[in-house]
Amino acid sequence: MKRIVTKLALLTIVSCVAGPLLASETVPVKNCTWCHGPSGQGYSNAPRLAGQQELYLDAQLMNFRTHVRDNPYSRDFMWNAVVHVDEDMAHGFASYFASLPPEAANDGNRDLVASGRNIFEFGVPEANIAACIVCHGPNGEGVRGIPRLGGLSYFYLKRRLEEWAEGYSPAAEPMPKVARSLSGRDIEALASYLSFLEYGAER
Ligand code: HEC
């Protein structure tokens, strides 16, 4: 009996410390984090979700469900991963991952950072390349349905831009058109710069 009482007391203490229900307890995030990394910081081919804009995450989960996002890795990994994710669960996942603090991947080519920053901030008017900053914000932090780019991995950013230029996921306005105007070198420079960009960091 004494042992049970002690156990109960312990449970009460633990649940008091844990406080209100964590978002991770309302949706099965383990189904996601084995690919996206334990704190959603990204892993291998699966991008960082931590700190991503909530509305953007929500919209992408629906885009995987409806197959609107149809590039190879989305087909191979995400179409299956969201088969049982309904709208309510999508909101839960989006708000959970958006609430995690993001870390920068820092995996681009440092030599290309200056040229990437230049394109990000000013575009290339003569090549009809829009300044990314206008939509994605000064620290690449995004807003609402526009994603945070700062600190995403070089490989993921490069792949996304290349795949839009190749014609995948054509409904992701305005990005297919933006990506088609970029050269291979522009894409490498942008992906490098953004991989080192920390939200709120001194610039
Ligand atoms: C088997 C591995 C795997 C699992 C499991 C998985 N993902 Fe993914 N996820 C990926 C890969 C790979 C991509 C990149 C797709 C691409 O290249 O466009 C991705 C992309 C995403 C994106 C797009 C991010 C962006 O910046 O556009 C979101 C959102 C996402 N996953 C959420 C989830 C959620 C929520 C779960 C759990 C329900 C989950 N994923 C489970 C592998 C996985």
Ligand code: HEC
């Ligand atoms: C007019 C606004 C606008 C401009 C300018 C713009 N973007 Fe975007 N970008 C968006 C929107 C909206 C999305 C989400 C598209 C979707 O998937 O529906 C997006 C998505 C992206 C993504 C996907 C991020 C992820 O998590 O998968 C990347 C990468 C990106 N943009 C890079 C750029 C770069 C680099 C530039 C400049 C050359 C740029 N964007 C210019 C609006 C813009």
